[in-house]
Amino acid sequence: MKIEKFKVLLYLKKSGMDKNGKAPIMGRITVNRTMAQFSCKLSCTPSLWNPRASRLEGKSKEAVETNKDIGQLLLSIQKAFDVLVEKRTDFEAKDVKEALQGSVKTQTTLLSFVDEHISELSTHEGIDMSKSSVWTYRKIRKNLAEFIGEKYRLTDLAFGQLTEPFISDFHHYLLDEKGFSSGTITIYVSLFKKMCRIAFERGLCKNLLFAHYRVGTPRVTTPKSLSMSDFIKIRDVELPEDKPRLSVSRDLFLFACYAGTAFIDTVSITKANVKVLEDG
Known part of the structure; x- marks a missing residue:
């Protein structure tokens, strides 16, 4: 199927304003010469609506949240359209609408x-x-x-x-x-x-995503050891008294070096792990 035109238009239905003074946001999908209208299940304050951008203006809570929902919706419409194109069969605007409404709410995120x-x-x-x-x-x-x-x-x-x-x-x-x-x-x-x-x-997505993507093998490097002189500098450095977190971090590092434990295990130590032996 040759796609000559695919467009999504969002607009306000000001004749359907609710008791809070908000107008519902409607949508119109155009595929070639066919059109299908749908409700976005969203509403907004008319004065915030920018018809050219199909978004709300400003950085108010309403604008930010509604614009996020609009972005999610447009992404879903594009995905529904792409799926129909991949099937290589003829379809109309209403098919995109039905694919959108029948799948978005049931998809796992x-x-x-x-x-x-x-x-x-x-x-x-x-x-x-x-x-x-x-x-x-x-x-x-x-x-x-x-x-x-x-x-x-x-x-x-x-x-x-x-x-x-x-x-x-x-x-x-x-x-x-x-x-x-x-x-x-x-x-x-x-x-x-x-x-x-x-x-x-588990059947949560229709396609095996990213199966052919290759990350590459990381370059193997030889770990650098800490010299004794550098270790002593860390041990003896004077740290600001008003920043106790630095002292704790330094002491944990020194403890790991003396005890020969992994750093990830050292930072997981809690008071319950600390015990006093008989000899003090």
Whole structure:
């Protein structure tokens, strides 16, 4: 099917204003010569509406929240359109509307699934899952949320809204914006792909996402050891008394060096782990 025109127009239905003085936001999908109207299930104060931008003006709570919802809606419409195009069959504007209304509300969102997956992993913590591994998944979740917020201006995305460029964009975000090492990025992206595969196996998304994306093998480097002179400098350095956190961090580092324990285990120590021996 040849697509000559695809357009989504949003407008206010001022004749249907509610008791709070807000007008419903309506939409019109155009595919070639066919059109279909639909309700966005949103409303706003008419004075804030910018018809050219199809957004609310200003930074009020109403404007920010409604604009996020509009962004989510437009992304869903685009995804519904893309799915129909991929089927290589003829379709009209009403088909895009029906695909939108029939799928968006029932789709599982990415971050909600990640939260559920982390909860499942937490039940295995200390059994067949280390505390540091669960912590890594939580860091991935945090960075995913920040990435979605910055790139899409949304709080979450449905699996059906994810496209192949998403993972490469996330990869570059971790590299360019976060400045993570190649090793950390490899771990984060690989575990993210693993979660998408699990979601596919559970029937939460129709396609096996990002199966062909290759992260690359991180360059192996030899860890640098701390010289005795540098260790003594850290041990004897005078730290500001008004910044006790620095002293605690330094002491934990020294303890890890003296005891030969991993830093991740050292920072997990609590008062319950500290005991006084018989000899004091």
